[in-house]
Amino acid sequence: VNIAVMVGGFPRKEGMERKDVMSKNVSIYKSQASALEKHAAANCKVLVVANPANTNALILKEFAPSIPEKNITCLTRLDHNRALGQISERLNVQVSDVKNVIIWGNHSSTQYPDVNHATVKTLAGEKPVRELVKDDAWLNAEFITTVQQRGAAIIKARKLSSALSAASSACDHIRDWVLGTPEGTWVSMGGVL
Numbered sequence: 001v002n003i004a005v006m007v008g009g010f011p012r013k014e015g016m017e018r019k020d021v022m023s024k025n026v027s028i029y030k031s032q033a034s035a036l037e038k039h040a041a042a043n044c045k046v047l048v049v050a051n052p053a054n055t056n057a058l059i060l061k062e063f064a065p066s067i068p069e070k071n072i073t074c075l076t077r078l079d080h081n082r083a084l085g086q087i088s089e090r091l092n093v094q095v096s097d098v099k100n101v102i103i104w105g106n107h108s109s110t111q112y113p114d115v116n117h118a119t120v121k122t123l124a125g126e127k128p129v130r131e132l133v134k135d136d137a138w139l140n141a142e143f144i145t146t147v148q149q150r151g152a153a154i155i156k157a158r159k160l161s162s163a164l165s166a167a168s169s170a171c172d173h174i175r176d177w178v179l180g181t182p183e184g185t186w187v188s189m190g191g192v193l
């Protein structure tokens with residue numbers, strides 16, 4: 001196995017935090033770690049999607065020691081894409097013209113979506129997001145909580161976790177990891193270093 005995308009695990013239900021499925025999913029990740037120890041290539045790239053994604057990645061690091069720890073990652077690209085989406089909607093620009101947000105912390109409601117280095121492509125060149133949005137109160141409060149709570153909002157609306165957006169973000173994560181990002185652009189991924 002050269003690339004492992006770990007989606008097996010129980011999803012949380014409405015009203016739960018992602019850490020509430022920890023007890024069920026930690027045991028799954030111990031056995032997934034044994035499977036990786038048996039079948040993964042020496043430099044296998046691992047992406048954990050199932051929640052709590054950061055903790056499950058840590059379990060793989062502990063129980064699959066033959067995989068280099070820099071190769072064990074978890075999905076924060078969905079939060080990254082949600083942050084880009086919020087900015088593009090606010091400014092009425094293409095999402096592909098917004099870049100370089102950063103997701104700090106766990107894939108959880110305590111994460112910090114950071115726009116302080118983010119820019120938007122305009123006819124007059126690249127401009128800082130803060131300069132264009134001109135509303136620090138929104139950027140420092142509602143924007144952050146919207147991104148932090150997006151997963152919960154989706155579960156409330158459809159009674160199931162995000163599906164296509166999560167799958168698309170997992171593809172983005174692996175594509176950029178394997179092929180690299182364009183010059184001057186960065187993306188977010190969770191690590192266990």
Ligand SMILES: NC(=O)C1=CN([C@@H]2O[C@H](COP(=O)(O)OP(=O)(O)OC[C@H]3O[C@@H](n4cnc5c(N)ncnc54)[C@H](O)[C@@H]3O)[C@@H](O)[C@H]2O)C=CC1
Nearest residue numbers: 007008009010011012028049050051053075078161162166
């Ligand atoms: N990191 C992220 O951005 C996101 C994470 N998730 C998480 O991904 C996970 C999967 O979500 P869904 O696909 O919606 O759930 P789902 O319930 O549709 O799929 C879970 C799958 O895990 C399998 N499974 C159960 N026990 C297993 C075991 N012992 N070993 C291997 N596989 C096992 C089930 O058979 C099922 O096919 C959940 O933990 C969810 O919270 C979902 C969306 C985004």
Ligand SMILES: O=C([O-])CC(=O)C(=O)O
Nearest residue numbers: 012018078151152161162
């Ligand atoms: O919220 C959930 O449980 C599923 C997920 O991680 C997300 O959509 O961000």
